[in-house]
Amino acid sequence: MGEDADTRKINHSFLRDHSYVTEADIISTVEFNHTGELLATGDKGGRVVIFQREPESKNEPHSQGEYNVYSTFQSHEPEFDYLKSLEIEEKINKIKWLPQQNAAHSLLSTNDKTIKLWKVTERDKRPEGYNLKDEEGKLKDLSTVTSLQVPVLKPMDLMVEVSPRRIFANGHTYHINSISVNSDCETYMSADDLRINLWHLAITDRSFNIVDIKPANMEDLTEVITASEFHPHHCNLFVYSSSKGSLRLCDMRASALCDKHSKLFEEPEDPSNRSFFSEIISSVSDVKFSHSGRFMLTRDYLTVKVWDLNMETKPIETYQVHDYLRSKLCSLYENDCIFDKFECAWNGSDSVIMTGAYNNFFRMFDRNTKRDVTLEASRESSKPRAILKPRRVCVGGKRRKDDISVDSLDFTKKILHTAWHPAENIIAIAATNNLYIFQDKVNSEMH
Amino acid sequence: MEPGSGTVVAGVKRKHPDDHGDPQEVKAEKESQEQAPSSRSNLGQTLFRLSMDKFQLGPQSLLRQVLITNTLNYIKEKMNLERTPAPPQEPGLELLLPVTAQSANNFLRELEVILGLRATQDCCEPPDLSWSPASAPDVSSDCRQTPPPLGASVLPSVRVEEPTLGSFESMSDRYLGDLVPDDFFPDIDTSDVERDPWPSPSALAAYGAACSLGQPRAEWHWTELDQILEIIKGS
Numbered sequence: 001m002g003e004d005a006d007t008r009k010i011n012h013s014f015l016r017d018h019s020y021v022t023e024a025d026i027i028s029t030v031e032f033n034h035t036g037e038l039l040a041t042g043d044k045g046g047r048v049v050i051f052q053r054e055p056e057s058k059n060e061p062h063s064q065g066e067y068n069v070y071s072t073f074q075s076h077e078p079e080f081d082y083l084k085s086l087e088i089e090e091k092i093n094k095i096k097w098l099p100q101q102n103a104a105h106s107l108l109s110t111n112d113k114t115i116k117l118w119k120v121t122e123r124d125k126r127p128e129g130y131n132l133k134d135e136e137g138k139l140k141d142l143s144t145v146t147s148l149q150v151p152v153l154k155p156m157d158l159m160v161e162v163s164p165r166r167i168f169a170n171g172h173t174y175h176i177n178s179i180s181v182n183s184d185c186e187t188y189m190s191a192d193d194l195r196i197n198l199w200h201l202a203i204t205d206r207s208f209n210i211v212d213i214k215p216a217n218m219e220d221l222t223e224v225i226t227a228s229e230f231h232p233h234h235c236n237l238f239v240y241s242s243s244k245g246s247l248r249l250c251d252m253r254a255s256a257l258c259d260k261h262s263k264l265f266e267e268p269e270d271p272s273n274r275s276f277f278s279e280i281i282s283s284v285s286d287v288k289f290s291h292s293g294r295f296m297l298t299r300d301y302l303t304v305k306v307w308d309l310n311m312e313t314k315p316i317e318t319y320q321v322h323d324y325l326r327s328k329l330c331s332l333y334e335n336d337c338i339f340d341k342f343e344c345a346w347n348g349s350d351s352v353i354m355t356g357a358y359n360n361f362f363r364m365f366d367r368n369t370k371r372d373v374t375l376e377a378s379r380e381s382s383k384p385r386a387i388l389k390p391r392r393v394c395v396g397g398k399r400r401k402d403d404i405s406v407d408s409l410d411f412t413k414k415i416l417h418t419a420w421h422p423a424e425n426i427i428a429i430a431a432t433n434n435l436y437i438f439q440d441k442v443n444s445e446m447h
Numbered sequence: 448m449e450p451g452s453g454t455v456v457a458g459v460k461r462k463h464p465d466d467h468g469d470p471q472e473v474k475a476e477k478e479s480q481e482q483a484p485s486s487r488s489n490l491g492q493t494l495f496r497l498s499m500d501k502f503q504l505g506p507q508s509l510l511r512q513v514l515i516t517n518t519l520n521y522i523k524e525k526m527n528l529e530r531t532p533a534p535p536q537e538p539g540l541e542l543l544l545p546v547t548a549q550s551a552n553n554f555l556r557e558l559e560v561i562l563g564l565r566a567t568q569d570c571c572e573p574p575d576l577s578w579s580p581a582s583a584p585d586v587s588s589d590c591r592q593t594p595p596p597l598g599a600s601v602l603p604s605v606r607v608e609e610p611t612l613g614s615f616e617s618m619s620d621r622y623l624g625d626l627v628p629d630d631f632f633p634d635i636d637t638s639d640v641e642r643d644p645w646p647s648p649s650a651l652a653a654y655g656a657a658c659s660l661g662q663p664r665a666e667w668h669w670t671e672l673d674q675i676l677e678i679i680k681g682s
Contacts, residue, residue: 066619086507174509193509222517224510243510276494276522280514330490334497339511352610364612373612387616425610426618438615 027430029417033097033105036421039067039428040107041435042092046076048109050120050162051437065426067437071120071160076111088113094179096188098201106165108188112175115190117166117201125153171197171207178228184235191228191240194221198252210258211240211250226341227286233293237262241298245282247307265296265307267314277329277338285341290350291422297353299344302326304355304365319365319372322357324395324406337411345420345427356415359404360431361391377415377429377436387441491529495522 024045031040039051052070079088091111098106098117105120129151134140174192181188189198189210196211211228215221228240236252248261269278281301288297296307298315302323305315321342325332332338337358344355356362357374365372375388394403417430425440498519502512 177510221513224513226510243513276491276518276525279517279521283510283514330494333494336501339508339514347610349609352612364610366610366612371612375615381617383617384619385616387614425615427615437618439618440610441614441616 021433025433027417027433027435028092029095030419030428030430030435031095031097031107032419032421032428033107034099034422036423036426038070038097038105039419039437040095040097041428041430042075042095042109043433044089044091046074046078046090046092046111048073048075048092048095048107048118065439071162073118073162075109075116075118076114079113081113093176096179096181098181099185101185108179108181110176110179110190113169113172115168115171115176115179115199116164117168119163119165121161121163122158123161124156124158126156127151128154166201166204168199168204168207171199177226180228180230180238182230182235183233187235189228189230189238191225193224196225196228196238196240196258208256210238210252210256212257212259226284229287229289231293232289232291239287239289239296241284241287243283244279245284245300247284247287247296247298249309263309263312265312265315267305275329277333280333280338281329286343288344288346290346291348292350295350297344297346299342299355301338301340301342304344304353304363306353306367317367319353319363321355321363322393324393325358328406332411335411337414340414341416342414343417345418347420347425348423354418354420354427356418356429358411358414359409360413360415361393362415362418362429375438377431377434377438379434388438491522491525495519495526498522 024043024047026044027041028044029042032038033040037053039053041049041051043049049072050070051067054066054068075092076090078090080086081088089112093110093112094108095110096108098108100106103121107118107120109116109118128135129149131145131148131151132140132142168190171190172192172195174194176190176192178191179188186202187198187200189196190207191197191211194212194214195209197207198210199207211225213223213225222244224243226241226243228238231237231239237249238252239247239249241247245266247265249263249265250258251262252258254260254262269282284298284300286297286299289295290297294309295316296309298305298307299321302325303321304319306317308316329338342356344353346353351368352364352366354362354364360377361374362377363372363374374391374393376391381388389402392400392403393409394400394405399405413431415429415431419428421427427438429436429438498515502515502519
């Protein structure tokens with residue numbers, strides 16, 4: 001434990017008070033593992049930081065459930081494609097944990113082009129008492145070996161080792177926007193702007209192209225793939241979203257190349273509401289299956305929608321995230337914010353959904369009670385055990401104390417990446433270079 | 448690179464050099480015009496120019512390029528629709544467009560060529576190393592059964608908590624920070640290589656003045672676009 005503690009001490013010493021933010025420090029993805037014990041973040045500098053939830057401590061009752069840095073490693077480095085004269089950024093686009101099969105944990109991380117499989121292992125014992133090797137591993141002088149002994153495992157300081165197991169390269173011409181591990185635990189898919197590939201986790205030199213929407217003539221290109229995910233229970237099903245706001249559910253049993261979808265989920269557009277920005281704001285930035293597999297959650301620029309897999313014609317629920325921005329779309333187009341890709345998340349029971357917004361605000365919607373709340377991730381509210389106060393954006397009219405006006409929103413502070421613990425009400429919020437972890441006070445006290 | 452931060456991080460400033468309007472005033476004017484149906488053609492004109500700007504200067508994201516291209520095409524359709532009847536009671540468009548309908552059409556044609564050029568560059572991509580669909584084995588051979596009804600999916604057996612909205616609290620303040628080593632070069636002046644920070648909302652508003660509607664005719668020089676087009680073609 002000693003070395004583990006040292007490691008954490010070192011890692012904590014890396015924390016710095018940020019009066020400025022460098023590009024590389026910006027968190028670009030957040031992901032809990034399947035048990036919620038581990039939480040991984042990736043950043044624009046190509047680094048992955050893994051947090052581990054601490055067990056309850058008798059001496060420090062408040063330490064229960066806190067996440068501490070477990071391991072940090074450099075996943076991707078900047079590269080240069082000499083054939084195309086293009087720089088390949090090291091930014092981690094997505095991280096996905098593999099279901100745990102043994103004592104080790106495994107995760108996939110990807111930048112724009114290359115996916116890597118990492119293995120995270122712990123070592124707290126080491127063999128001692130070899131007959132032919134000394135403690136440093138050097139061969140002993142055989143003349144000094146007078147008796148034979150049985151090597152023994154001795155406890156040592158805990159060491160967390162992260163090693164690259166597979167590198168899946170050369171599978172994508174365009175930028176990878178999604179990876180998703182299949183429920184068969186043997187395959188995963190990776191999606192870029194125009195194609196989706198299916199990989200076997202153990203094979204790096206070949207992949208199956210399962211979706212290809214690249215037109216023969218690129219002048220005809222009007223739609224790109226924005227996100228995709230495997231169904232949580234049916235290994236043959238997956239969904240992908242598009243820049244035109246549609247979702248396509250595909251069945252890999254139908255054909256090897258799923259050019260023809262099984263179901264198309266699309267909400268008909270009201271022609272009277274058509275505007276210059278209609279297509280941009282309807283582009284789906286994220287799609288997530290519910291844990292039950294019955295529903296899909298999508299995020300576009302202004303709303304989150306819940307779709308029933310049995311109803312393709314329209315979403316069963318639509319929630320406004322920040323409708324007050326509808327009148328600001330021209331400015332948001334000009335400053336490029338309209339292209340921001342907000343993610344969305346389900347809670348463990350699929351009853352609440354969460355997504356990010358501007359001004360370090362994030363929104364939650366209770367599907368049963370239809371209540372919604374706006375919360376803020378800020379240093380002021382992040383003191384330990386401080387309860388988050390609901391925030392309200394004032395759109396004109398009567399303004400209450402603590403309300404913030406639309407014109408005061410800081411569009412540079414945006415919460416794009418969020419994650420919800422798979423079973424408990426613990427959420428991780430990435431706000432620029434800060435990671436906030438909040439838990440539901442009511443439920444945590446009941447435990 | 449985040450899509451939203453691309454142009455700002457790159458330090459590309461697209462503010463029109465002739466634009467000296469008071470940011471607040473211009474912003475208010477813009478918002479009022481955004482909402483006024485009568486200014487739709489003005490807005491279209493402004494967005495057209497803005498989209499051209501973005502298309503040429505934006506970061507290399509296919510999604511962004513496609514969305515901007517589609518927006519350009521939509522604006523073009525709208526402009527064509529508005530121009531076709533050529534009613535005398537539509538002076539706004541004529542005032543804002545210091546070109547004739549014919550030259551605008553030429554410009555749009557030129558734009559199509561550029562979009563085409565940009566698109567055809569992608570055709571030079573190296574061969575995809577992944578397996579071609581034809582070489583993929585028949586996945587369906589192993590699974591002949593029809594899928595079960597999707598609605599019949601069973602909930603996971605893991606017991607999950609029900610959250611109470613508004614009762615979330617911070618677990619710790621130790622996650623704040625970017626979890627990376629300290630600056631290794633504290634004594635070196637890196638100001639030359641540091642990138643511009645995000646502009647404040649007020650700065651954005653001021654910047655937004657470039658997008659303001661109904662700018663006088665003299666402020667918009669189509670020759671600039673011609674120059675840009677020439678540069679693109681030349682490159």
